[in-house]
Each structure stands twice: as C-alpha cells, then as structure tokens.
Amino acid sequence: MKASKTGEFALIDRIISEINKVKPGEWNSLVSGIGDDAxxxxxxxxxxxxxxxxxxxNVHFKKSFLDWNALGWKALAINLSDIAxxxxxxxYAVVSLAIPLNTDVEDVVRLYKGMLEAASESGTVIAGGNISRASEIAVHAAVIGEVPARGKVLLRSKAKKGDLIAVTGRLGAAAAGLRTLGGSLHPSRNDADILEKAFWYPQPRIDVGRIxxxxxxHCGMDISDGLVADLGHILEMSRVGARIExxxxxxxxxVAVLGFEGLKLALTSGEDYELLFTGKKEAIEKVAAEACCPITIIGEITRGAGKLxxxxxxxKNIPFENGGWHHF
Ligand SMILES: Nc1ncnc2c1ncn2[C@@H]1O[C@H](COP(=O)(O)OP(=O)(O)OP(=O)(O)O)[C@@H](O)[C@H]1O
Ligand SMILES: Cc1ncc(C[n+]2csc(CCOP(=O)(O)O)c2C)c(N)n1
Ligand SMILES: [Mg+2]
Incomplete structure (x- = not known):
C-alpha cells in the first residue's frame, strides 16, 4: 500500500513494529523512544x-518566498524546539544539506549564518553534517541535548485527569505568515512584517522548557502540526481526554483580526513552535511567574480517553474535520 493511503501516523506505527522486532544494542538505555518530541x-x-x-x-516553504538566512534559522530552531x-x-547539531547544482554559494553562506545565529543564541555547536545534490532544496538537522537531572523530563504520556492545559506565547501567526508570503492573505504592512517573521523565525522556548x-x-510538547492535532498526541499517549475553551x-x-478564521489558524495550523503542557494549577502559576512570555490556561484534562x-x-462543541497538518 502507498504511504499516501496509510497516513503519516499509521506509517510511523509500521516503522515502530519493524524496529520492535529487532531491538538491537543499547536498547535498555532508551528511557523513551519513538512517540515523543525527542x-x-x-x-x-x-x-x-x-x-x-x-x-x-514545496512542503515547508516555496522558492518564490525563500529567504536563505531564515531557512537556516528555522531548520535549526524547529529541532531546538523539540529539545525545549x-x-x-x-x-550539538549535525546538518544534512540537499541543494540543486545551480545553488549560489553565497546563498549557502546566508543559510549557515541564519543557522549559526540560532545555534549561538542557544549555545549549540554545529558539529558536522553532510551535503548532497538534489532536485529540490532540503535541510535536515539533528540535535543532541541533555536533561541535567534524571526524571526531570517532559513527556507526552504524563497528562493526568484534572490537570490544566496551558500554552506559551500567542498562536496562529506562523500560519498567517505563510498565507501572507504565499499571497492568499493581505494584512497591513506592519502585520505582514510581524506574521512573515513569525513564520520564518520561530523562537524555540528552551528557557521555558527548563522552567x-x-x-x-511533567507533560509537554511543542506545537508543530497545530494545537488540536498536537494535543491529540498527548491524549493518545496519556490515555486521557481534554476540554478546551x-x-x-x-x-x-x-491574527485575531481575522475573527473565526484567525481562531481556526491558531487551533489547527501549526508551525508556531510554542509549548503545550499540562499540570497542576499551582505549578502553572509558578511557570507564569518566571517565564518571559505569556502563559495561558486554555482547558482541562478529562477522563474520556482520546476525546477532545x-x-x-x-x-457547544466546535467540530474540526482536520485538526492539523499531516504529511500523508
Ligand atoms: N522515520 C522514522 N523513523 C523512526 N521514528 C520516526 C520516524 N519518523 C517519525 N518518527 C518518530 O515518530 C514520532 C512522531 O514524529 P513527528 O515527526 O510527528 O514528531 P515531531 O518531530 O515532534 O513533530 P514535527 O515533525 O511535526 O515537529 C517521533 O517520536 C519521531 O521520533
Ligand atoms: C509551502 C508550504 N505549504 C504548507 C506549509 C504548512 N506546513 C508544512 S509542514 C507543516 C507541519 C510542520 O512540519 P513537520 O511535521 O515536518 O515538522 C506545516 C504546517 C508550509 N510550511 N509551506
Ligand atoms: Mg518530526
């Protein structure tokens, strides 16, 4: 069967079942494998x-609005966000670059300047990589990080009934930025600048992750595919339900100026790379007092397994046919 028919997550499940048949080497050192942000x-x-x-x-960006410096920043930032x-x-980061033969060397330099800005802001060393020619541009990065104390890690599987659900920052700007860059949304000049920047320069919430x-x-993830879809992963892994207002x-x-369309972007469009987390009210209040960005409580974890x-x-329930981005 073709990947386009199985869907992204059924495909990953198939990969998991192959890996589970083998379990080679240092399998015992793996605290949490496939299924979380890292x-x-x-x-x-x-x-x-x-x-x-x-x-x-053509999947994550188009040549028509490509900014090489921003591509470098974003390629590393989305990985840093998974660590956060x-x-x-x-x-440490390693980077694999696939570029067409006619790529300008100065554009590659711009890409690396963007990536190095994200690296130095987060204290990440670019330690190596790989390069290949290709028919389309692709930047793959991998990042290794550490959690200083064992057990103090955020997992998608740790949401508990009665936990409150919270998010960092503001949502929907990256998706509105993509539409602005693609020419299907026409905000004011000032808003266009803000939204395009939100699309190209997501800010990994490393400090907030530590807080x-x-x-x-104990439970958190970043929002890459859209709030509704990503919260769905927490519900599935934690075997709980949720109610969001x-x-x-x-x-x-x-984005709020777009009314209900803006709300839909915030709920389902992704690429904001904000953190979504759950916990007790007192713990969330502690986070809000220390964090450098807004922390907003949006709902509650319920018993209903997987139900959002x-x-x-x-x-009344607002139905979402398609809660977020799926590659297949
Ligand atoms: N080709 C693969 N081989 C092994 N594991 C995979 C593969 N693709 C995805 N996974 C695992 O499946 C889980 C879901 O992957 P996914 O890419 O949706 O997560 P993510 O990187 O946190 O989200 P996003 O890519 O939207 O930022 C992750 O734990 C990831 O490690
Ligand atoms: C040209 C163009 N069309 C659509 C989108 C939207 N988009 C692509 S991948 C993705 C989810 C995050 O990626 P991943 O799951 O790979 O981490 C989203 C929301 C875009 N950025 N550019
Ligand atoms: Mg991924």
Missing amino acids: AVIRSRSRYQVATTDCLVE AMGGLPK LVKSGI AARVPVHPS DVLDNDG
Missing part, C-alpha cells in the same frame, strides 16, 4: 535527548 537516553546521572527534523522545498519540548538543553521541569510540570486560546493579535472537546462561548 528520544530520551539514560546516561550516567543525566538523560540525553536526541531529535531530527527537516525543511523541504523535553525540558532539555541543546548541545517547566523545575516547576513540577476556544475563547481562552491566545490568538496572536495580528473544543467548546465555544455557549459550551
């Missing part, structure tokens, strides 16, 4: 975390 590996008194993600032309989503500190674990939060979702001000209700002001 793999967690036991190492002396610490945990190591490892992740990989990529940006591919585990409560980790990034340490979360220090404040007693749409009016509490922090829609980015440059997004409620409007009248307490």
Whole structure:
C-alpha cells in the first residue's frame, strides 16, 4: 500500500513494529523512544535527548518566498524546539544539506549564518553534517541535548485527569505568515512584517522548557502540526481526554483580526513552535511567574480517553474535520 493511503501516523506505527522486532544494542538505555518530541537516553546521572527534523522545498516553504538566512534559522530552531519540548538543553547539531547544482554559494553562506545565529543564541555547536545534490532544496538537522537531572523530563504520556492545559506565547501567526508570503492573505504592512517573521523565525522556548521541569510540570510538547492535532498526541499517549475553551486560546493579535478564521489558524495550523503542557494549577502559576512570555490556561484534562472537546462561548462543541497538518 502507498504511504499516501496509510497516513503519516499509521506509517510511523509500521516503522515502530519493524524496529520492535529487532531491538538491537543499547536498547535498555532508551528511557523513551519513538512517540515523543525527542528520544530520551539514560546516561550516567543525566538523560540525553536526541531529535531530527527537516525543511523541504514545496512542503515547508516555496522558492518564490525563500529567504536563505531564515531557512537556516528555522531548520535549526524547529529541532531546538523539540529539545525545549523535553525540558532539555541543546548541545550539538549535525546538518544534512540537499541543494540543486545551480545553488549560489553565497546563498549557502546566508543559510549557515541564519543557522549559526540560532545555534549561538542557544549555545549549540554545529558539529558536522553532510551535503548532497538534489532536485529540490532540503535541510535536515539533528540535535543532541541533555536533561541535567534524571526524571526531570517532559513527556507526552504524563497528562493526568484534572490537570490544566496551558500554552506559551500567542498562536496562529506562523500560519498567517505563510498565507501572507504565499499571497492568499493581505494584512497591513506592519502585520505582514510581524506574521512573515513569525513564520520564518520561530523562537524555540528552551528557557521555558527548563522552567517547566523545575516547576513540577511533567507533560509537554511543542506545537508543530497545530494545537488540536498536537494535543491529540498527548491524549493518545496519556490515555486521557481534554476540554478546551476556544475563547481562552491566545490568538496572536495580528491574527485575531481575522475573527473565526484567525481562531481556526491558531487551533489547527501549526508551525508556531510554542509549548503545550499540562499540570497542576499551582505549578502553572509558578511557570507564569518566571517565564518571559505569556502563559495561558486554555482547558482541562478529562477522563474520556482520546476525546477532545473544543467548546465555544455557549459550551457547544466546535467540530474540526482536520485538526492539523499531516504529511500523508
Ligand atoms: N522515520 C522514522 N523513523 C523512526 N521514528 C520516526 C520516524 N519518523 C517519525 N518518527 C518518530 O515518530 C514520532 C512522531 O514524529 P513527528 O515527526 O510527528 O514528531 P515531531 O518531530 O515532534 O513533530 P514535527 O515533525 O511535526 O515537529 C517521533 O517520536 C519521531 O521520533
Ligand atoms: C509551502 C508550504 N505549504 C504548507 C506549509 C504548512 N506546513 C508544512 S509542514 C507543516 C507541519 C510542520 O512540519 P513537520 O511535521 O515536518 O515538522 C506545516 C504546517 C508550509 N510550511 N509551506
Ligand atoms: Mg518530526
């Protein structure tokens, strides 16, 4: 059967079942493997975390609005965000570059300048990589980081009934930025600048990730595919349900002007790379007092296994046919 028919997550399940048949080598050191933002590996008194993600032309961006410096920033930032989503500190990155033969060398330099900005802001060393020619541009990165104290890690499987659900920052700006760059949305010049920047320059929430674990939060992930879809992963892995109040979702001000369409972008469009987490009210208040960005409580974890209700002001369920991005 073709990947386009099975869907992204059924394909990953198939990969998992092949891996589980073999379980080679240091399998016992794996605290948490496939299923979270990064793999967690036991190492002396610490945990190591490892992740990989990529940006591919015509999937994650188009040549028509490509900015090489921004591509470099974003390719590393989306990986740093996965480390942040585990409560980790990034340490080393390796980068695999696929570029067409006629790529300008200065554009590659621009790409690396963008990537190095993200690396130096987060204290990450670019330690190596790979290069290949290709028909379309693709930047793959992998990052290794560490969680300084064993057990103090954010997992998708740790949501508990009665936990409150919270997010960092404001949502929907990256998706509105993509539409602005693609020419299907026409905001004011000022909003266009803000939204395009949100699309190209996501800010990995590494500091907040550390604050979360220090404040007693155990469950978190980053929002790459869309809030509804990503919360779905937490519900599945934690075997719980959730109720969200749409009016509490922090829609980015440059997106809120779009009304219900703006709310839909904030709930289902992804690429904001904010953190989504659950925990006790007191722990979330501790986080809010320390974090450098807004922290908003949007709902509650419930018993109903896998069931997610997004409620409007009248307490009615807002249906979402497609809660987020799927590659297949
Ligand atoms: N080709 C693969 N081989 C092994 N594991 C995979 C593969 N692709 C994905 N996974 C694993 O499946 C899980 C889900 O992957 P996914 O890419 O959706 O997560 P993510 O990187 O956190 O999200 P996003 O890519 O949207 O930022 C992760 O734990 C990931 O490690
Ligand atoms: C040209 C173009 N069309 C659509 C999108 C939207 N998009 C692509 S991948 C993705 C999820 C995150 O990626 P991943 O799951 O690979 O980490 C989203 C929301 C885009 N960025 N560019
Ligand atoms: Mg991924």
